[in-house]
Amino acid sequence: MLKGKTAIITGSNSGIGLGVAEELARAGASVVLNSFTDRAEDHQLAADLGARHGVAARYIAADMSKGAECRDLIAKAGACDILVNNAGIQFVAPIDAFPVEKWDMILAINLSSAFHTTAVALPLMRAKGWGRIVNIASAHGLTASPYKSAYIAAKHGVVGLSKTTALETAGQGITCNAICPGYVLTPLVEAQIPDQMKVHGMDRETVIREVMLLRQPSRQFATVEQIGGTTVYLCSPAADQVTGTTISVDGGWTAL
Numbered sequence: 001m002l003k004g005k006t007a008i009i010t011g012s013n014s015g016i017g018l019g020v021a022e023e024l025a026r027a028g029a030s031v032v033l034n035s036f037t038d039r040a041e042d043h044q045l046a047a048d049l050g051a052r053h054g055v056a057a058r059y060i061a062a063d064m065s066k067g068a069e070c071r072d073l074i075a076k077a078g079a080c081d082i083l084v085n086n087a088g089i090q091f092v093a094p095i096d097a098f099p100v101e102k103w104d105m106i107l108a109i110n111l112s113s114a115f116h117t118t119a120v121a122l123p124l125m126r127a128k129g130w131g132r133i134v135n136i137a138s139a140h141g142l143t144a145s146p147y148k149s150a151y152i153a154a155k156h157g158v159v160g161l162s163k164t165t166a167l168e169t170a171g172q173g174i175t176c177n178a179i180c181p182g183y184v185l186t187p188l189v190e191a192q193i194p195d196q197m198k199v200h201g202m203d204r205e206t207v208i209r210e211v212m213l214l215r216q217p218s219r220q221f222a223t224v225e226q227i228g229g230t231t232v233y234l235c236s237p238a239a240d241q242v243t244g245t246t247i248s249v250d251g252g253w254t255a256l
């Protein structure tokens with residue numbers, strides 16, 4: 001379905017970004033993986049993914065906390081039919097104790113990077129009369145929790161940026177939407193389970209149900225494959241008129 005399309009996925013050498021790249025490649029897209037590191041294993045990851053799906057795949061290092069590198073990523077890729085803004089970090093502290101440098105870094109990586117990549121990708125998409133921008137926001141783009149001020153401000157910002165991008169591209173064959181995942185079982189989240197089991201004296205299933213997924217009514221994690229599948233849907237003809245909206249993949253969190 002996506003044969004002939006080039007997809008750039010920011011922050012994609014692990015977790016959701018890698019899962020999204022996998023599903024886009026499975027659907028036939030050429031993929032560009034990215035993170036801020038430039039290790040042999042990053043390039044190998046892309047080569048293996050490409051070989052698995054019989055598509056072109058490369059890895060381009062670029063630090064999404066730096067505007068110029070965000071813009072360079074799109075320029076270096078040379079084509080950008082599908083842009084998935086996924087790079088993101090988290091830090092937890094009360095507002096009055098929130099380190100300024102952490103605030104600046106979260107806003108830069110989680111929000112401003114999407115502005116920079118979108119600004120460079122849009123002319124390429126307009127030239128082809130087709131483009132898909134998928135911003136990975138969060139349930140925290142629609143609702144709040146204490147101690148995550150920067151993350152929540154950035155993710156609400158991503159939802160707003162997605163709507164504005166949709167309005168500026170409406171009727172041009174380009175769509176822009178935000179996916180709002182609840183808790184997704186990524187390696188990062190998986191790694192927290194043993195600690196949480198110890199702290200709460202609970203077994204794996206109980207700590208997942210009663211502690212980690214307290215706000216997710218399904219009491220089940222979303223998976224990276226589901227976020228990837230939702231991205232593929234947004235790139236499909238069925239979603240040609242789906243633009244400027246959010247799609248929650250959160251087990252009912254935001255219905256509460």
Ligand code: NAD
Binds near residue numbers: 014035
């Ligand atoms: P992750 O830590 O596995 O992935 C983050 C990716 O961003 C990694 O590839 C990392 O290398 C990359 N990255 C970090 N800093 C970067 C930088 N400066 N430049 C380029 N790349 C950088 O985490 P994840 O859970 O897969 O998160 C991916 C996205 O999904 C984030 O935007 C996150 O906010 C969002 N999200 C995650 C969950 C969840 O439960 N895991 C829920 C909602 C939203």
